[in-house]
Amino acid sequence: MVQASSVEIRKVNKFYGPFQALKDIDLSVPPGKVTCLIGPSGSGKSTLLRCINFLEEYDSGEVRIDDQLIGYEVPGGRKMPARKLREMRRSIGMVFQQFNLWPHMTAQENVAEGLIRVRGLPRAEAADRAVEALRKVGLGDKMANHPARLSGGQQQRVAIARAIAMEPQLMLFDEPTSALDPELVGEVLNVMKTLAGEGMTMVVVTHEMGFAAHVADQVAFMEAGELVAVDAPARILHQPEDPRIQGFLRTYHERNAF
Amino acid sequence: MEWSIFQQYGPMLLRGFQITVFCWLFGTIFGMILGLLIALAQRYGVKPVRWLLQAYIEIIRGTPFLVQLFVLYYGGPLIGLRLDALPAGLLGLTIYGSPYFAEIFRSAFRAVPHGQIEAARAIGMAEVSIIRRILLPLGLVSALPALVNFSIILTKETVILSIITVPELMYQVQRMSTETFRYLEANLVLALFFWALVELISRVGRRLEIRITKHLIERT
Numbered sequence: 001m002v003q004a005s006s007v008e009i010r011k012v013n014k015f016y017g018p019f020q021a022l023k024d025i026d027l028s029v030p031p032g033k034v035t036c037l038i039g040p041s042g043s044g045k046s047t048l049l050r051c052i053n054f055l056e057e058y059d060s061g062e063v064r065i066d067d068q069l070i071g072y073e074v075p076g077g078r079k080m081p082a083r084k085l086r087e088m089r090r091s092i093g094m095v096f097q098q099f100n101l102w103p104h105m106t107a108q109e110n111v112a113e114g115l116i117r118v119r120g121l122p123r124a125e126a127a128d129r130a131v132e133a134l135r136k137v138g139l140g141d142k143m144a145n146h147p148a149r150l151s152g153g154q155q156q157r158v159a160i161a162r163a164i165a166m167e168p169q170l171m172l173f174d175e176p177t178s179a180l181d182p183e184l185v186g187e188v189l190n191v192m193k194t195l196a197g198e199g200m201t202m203v204v205v206t207h208e209m210g211f212a213a214h215v216a217d218q219v220a221f222m223e224a225g226e227l228v229a230v231d232a233p234a235r236i237l238h239q240p241e242d243p244r245i246q247g248f249l250r251t252y253h254e255r256n257a258f
Numbered sequence: 259m260e261w262s263i264f265q266q267y268g269p270m271l272l273r274g275f276q277i278t279v280f281c282w283l284f285g286t287i288f289g290m291i292l293g294l295l296i297a298l299a300q301r302y303g304v305k306p307v308r309w310l311l312q313a314y315i316e317i318i319r320g321t322p323f324l325v326q327l328f329v330l331y332y333g334g335p336l337i338g339l340r341l342d343a344l345p346a347g348l349l350g351l352t353i354y355g356s357p358y359f360a361e362i363f364r365s366a367f368r369a370v371p372h373g374q375i376e377a378a379r380a381i382g383m384a385e386v387s388i389i390r391r392i393l394l395p396l397g398l399v400s401a402l403p404a405l406v407n408f409s410i411i412l413t414k415e416t417v418i419l420s421i422i423t424v425p426e427l428m429y430q431v432q433r434m435s436t437e438t439f440r441y442l443e444a445n446l447v448l449a450l451f452f453w454a455l456v457e458l459i460s461r462v463g464r465r466l467e468i469r470i471t472k473h474l475i476e477r478t
């Protein structure tokens with residue numbers, strides 16, 4: 001069992017100039033649970049996810065990881081020192097839609113990099129741990145490959161290995177399978193299911209309704225910068241009351257019918 | 259054509275060529291280092307620093323090398339900077355090349371996908387490590403062709419150093435020309451030396467490029 005963090009999001013607002021991307025968002029992510037964020041394109045899912053590790057700076061409100069405010073020293077106060085922010089990020093893993101592996105490093109080097117630079121492990125130990133993490137995502141035989149010599153699904157699994165090697169207590173996923181060919185989606189989702197099964201706290205932005213339905217403990221639906229509803233997957237995906245969710249799911253089912 | 263004069267002038271020309279190559283190497287290496295520092299300061303520096311550097315870039319790029327060299331060599335003593343011809347030439351070349359190198363690095367850094375930098379931030383890497391481990395290696399790779407190209411241009415700027423009497427190849431060729439009136443032969447030799455140097459640089463550059471992009475190119 002991993003140690004798992006909780007996330008508390010309170011009254012978070014985010015502006016891009018005059019445009020409000022997040023409107024008074026409230027969301028609780030309990031430790032060890034999987035929360036899926038769904039909603040139409042441009043609704044603010046990525047923005048919200050990126051506020052959790054402060055890659056995106058929210059303008060007001062609070063984001064707390066295990067009760068500790070991230071990004072600011074006090075709510076509405078000065079930004080926290082870079083060192084402090086880095087320390088908090090060490091225990092938050094993130095997986096991006098575009099993988100974002102470092103192309104000049106092998107799979108193993110990609111995974112070991114953070115262990116060496118951030119955790120300060122000796123090279124040999126970092127290399128061993130990297131192999132271990134790569135085995136866990138089923139890529140023990142690909143550790144010497146550079147990203148250019150890996151399929152999309154393999155690259156995304158290396159990216160997951162890179163994150164979990166840091167032993168995070170919270171994992172953020174931003175549409176981890178959206179850039180993948182359909183036949184490669186399964187291998188990535190399987191790894192994520194395993195992680196969920198180990199009790200990792202996960203926040204997952206996804207268009208994979210199957211994953212949301214079967215793996216998530218709660219599903220949050222966003223539209224136009226608002227968090228419309230948070231509830232058990234079945235209640236959002238099967239008996240939604242809000243017409244905005246009904247409309248979204250109708251479009252989703254139409255697109256996926258053939 | 260009269261080639262026998264080379265028995266007399268050959269060693270001098272060779273010596274001149276050596277100095278040309280030395281000046282070029284010096285100007286390229288230190289111009290690149292200065293350019294890299296400027297590009298980094300422009301990326302991470304505060305606004306006043308960025309403006310100052312932008313002004314520097316525009317002034318140096320906007321004036322002929324010859325004028326810069328005169329200012330440095332003849333104007334320098336006025337502010338207490340008294341340099342011999344060779345050091346003045348080396349410093350001049352370094353300064354002259356730096357803004358071009360800076361611009362090459364600046365656009366190369368911009369070509370590094372932002373997501374790869376964010377991925378490093380997300381695991382808590384310090385900005386210095388990000389520069390050293392991700393921005394620099396990837397930036398250098400995409401900068402390489404332009405770096406090689408500009409360093410080739412720089413080979414030919416070295417001839418201007420002859421005007422402040424740096425005894426490089428052009429200087430020796432002119433001396434030989436005026437002493438023997440063999441303008442054609444002298445300048446043919448000059449062309450030949452430069453052609454060989456440029457050819458060598460572009461070959462080495464291409465080798466290097468193939469080597470360092472080997473892992474970055476997707477299989478086809």
Ligand SMILES: Nc1ncnc2c1ncn2[C@@H]1O[C@H](COP(=O)(O)OP(=O)(O)OP(=O)(O)O)[C@@H](O)[C@H]1O
Nearest residue numbers: 016019021039040041042043044045046047048175
């Ligand atoms: N850097 C930015 N500057 C200006 N506007 C931005 C910026 N980033 C995002 N936005 C806007 O904020 C809104 C929310 O964007 P976000 O990326 O969070 O949407 P999303 O729900 O993740 O969409 P998708 O499903 O397409 O990824 C969009 O309207 C987008 O145009």
Ligand SMILES: [Mg+2]
Nearest residue numbers: 045046047175
């Ligand atoms: Mg998004």
